[in-house]
């Protein structure tokens with residue numbers, strides 16, 4: 156990278172449960188790059204709005220909340236999951252629930268809420284590079300990113316992964332209920348007017364159905380390799 160060239164960004168977009176968070180973290184660790192979990196920002200706004208007792212469809216009130224909320228990512232001392240502090244409260248566990256995901260998806264369809272989070276996201280672009288995980292990383296926030304991936308997997312496989320993850324945490328969930336929630340969230344995220352969930356025109360599509368995590372990491376890292384001249 157020359158001193159004048161922009162900091163490289165790898166965007167990893169995709170639907171819920173496709174593995175964006177897991178793969179982004181592993182790829183960022185491998186590269187020694189920073190990580191932006193943009194979904195956590197929308198989850199934090201939805202959570203903060205809930206704590207204030209706001210009606211999530213009140214666009215003005217939720218936008219004010221998005222403009223003022225203090226969100227901080229804190230590395231776990233034991234090397235585990237990064238903690239997310241919302242207005243000083245460690246909300247890591249609350250933010251990972253499907254309820255928080257649905258609230259995030261609802262407030263994320265408000266254009267002024269999205270606008271309130273743009274500068275915060277752009278601020279993550281620092282040397283030596285950034286892996287950015289979300290729904291609109293490659294299309295809206297970092298359209299000039301040199302590397303873009305769109306991760307998918309069948310809804311049934313994504314529901315199975317989520318089921319395993321939540322069961323391991325001791326939560327009482329059903330596979331069919333999770334699949335319904337995942338599909339409802341995908342539909343809302345993909346059909347909103349602003350920054351809908353969709354692959355960037357120049358993204359590499361990776362269908363992870365039936366693939367293990369290590370194979371997906373390898374496939375994503377391959378996107379960063381220079382292509383042989385034709």
Ligand SMILES: Nc1ncnc2c1ncn2[C@@H]1O[C@H](COP(=O)(O)OP(=O)(O)OP(=O)(O)O)[C@@H](O)[C@H]1O
Pocket residue numbers: 169170171172173174175176177178194256316317319320363366367368371
């Ligand atoms: N290729 C894979 N094979 C099997 N399990 C996977 C794979 N990728 C991710 N997982 C598991 O699936 C679960 C969901 O993954 P993850 O949270 O990374 O998805 P996500 O796309 O970030 O979801 P969300 O958008 O809802 O935050 C995790 O338990 C993760 O370990």
Ligand SMILES: Nc1ccn([C@H]2C[C@H](O)[C@@H](COP(=O)(O)O)O2)c(=O)n1
Pocket residue numbers: 171193194195197198256259260263264288289290291292340344
């Ligand atoms: N760039 C982004 C990231 C997330 N959202 C919204 C839509 C998602 O359903 C919700 C939660 O995201 P997750 O943590 O599951 O990745 O947040 C968005 O609109 N744009």
